[in-house]
Amino acid sequence: SSMAGRALPALVSVVVFFISVRDAASKSFVITNNCEYTVWPxxxxxxxxxxxxSTGYVLAPRQSRTMSVPTGWSGRLWGRTLCSTDDAGKFTCVTGDCGSGRQDCAGGGAAPPATLAEFTMDGSGGMDFYxxxxxxxxxxxxxxxxxGAAAGGNCEPTGCLVDLNGACPADLRVAPASASGGVACRSACEAFGSAQYCxxxxxxxxxxxxxxxxxxxFKNACPRSYSYAYDDAxxxxxCPGSDTAYTITFCPSTTSRPANNLTASPSDRVRVHAVL
Known part of the structure; x- marks a missing residue:
């Protein structure tokens, strides 16, 4: 009996360990690149x-990756485009670059302009905020x-489905010399730096x-997305946090075009309003 008594705490520890691991990875993101070009999340x-x-990797067109999400996780996720590795082995992206010099971002955030998905899991009232x-x-x-969400909360799809780069105002447009047309659209804060816009x-x-x-x-094109700092309402x-998983899709429209020539057709806009 004394041996059993000594073994019991170890057994309890193992059980607690497995429960902790299960709870720590109870949610998931399914991240899909539906673009006709490569995206590096x-x-x-x-x-x-x-x-x-992982803090960064590559997704070829139509490729998906499932990621476990730790309980209570908060952070942001975005897509990087037009990435390459130079002769010295340094990895950089024209949009969304995180400054690490590698595919993994290693604690670096997205250089603006970049479309951001932001999450706080298991927050106030046990809800996920996104x-x-x-x-x-x-x-x-x-x-x-x-x-797979239970009822409750304001648990609906959100995002920006319209390709805005072609329609971006000229004074906000990012158009590298190597690309034909805009590849990103800056915020007024980044473009002008004034307190009013920031x-x-x-x-x-x-x-x-x-x-x-x-x-x-931005708000007119993508009414559910944050367009400025106090656009909370x-x-x-x-969503109720218990069993909800999230799909994150780049270029959700099936008619997406290359990153350096993005414009929204009327049929794209119809699909946008059907989904959102």
Whole structure:
């Protein structure tokens, strides 16, 4: 009996360990590249949050990858485009680059402009909070859709399905010399740096920081996405946190075009409103 007594704590530890591992990976992201070009997803975990099993990798056209999401995870995910490796082995991307010099972002965030999916799992009231943000600009269409969620919350798909690069105002457009047309669309904050557009200084609260003509461009095209810093009311979504998984799709429209020639056709817009 004394041997059994000594073995019991070890057995309990093993059981607790397996329960902890199961709970720590109870959710998932299914990340799909539906674009006709390669996309390199980047992932940044918030300070104090458990890390994901990767911080960046490559997805060829029509390729998917499933990632386990730790309980309580918060962070952001985006797509990088037009990436290459130079003769010295340094990896860089024209849009969404995270500055690591490698495919994995290793704690680096997206250089704007970039379309961002933002998550806080198992937050207040046990809910998952998520949004798609254009506050840091836009580089490619993205859809976030909850799967298998229980009833409750504002648990709906969100994102920006329209290709905005072709329609981007000229003073916000990013058009590298090597590309024919825009490859990304900057926010007014990044383009002009003023407190009014950046919601800083005397404009650092929701009463003084209001939508601008530039943020309205993004909002009109993608009404469920964050268009400026205080765009919470129509842009934050919540799902019961217990069994919800999320699909994250780049270029959700089946008629997506190459990254350096993105324009939205009327048929694209019809599909956008059908999904959202």
């Amino acid at each position: 980047g992932i940044l975990s918030s300070a104090g949050s458990a890390g994901m099993d 949004d798609v943000s254009l506050v840091d600009g836009y580089n490619l269409p993205m859809l976030v859709a909850p799967q 919601c800083s200084g005397e404009y650092g609260n929701p009463n003084t920081c209001r939508p601008s003509a530039y943020s309205q461009f 129509t842009s934050t979504f919540t």
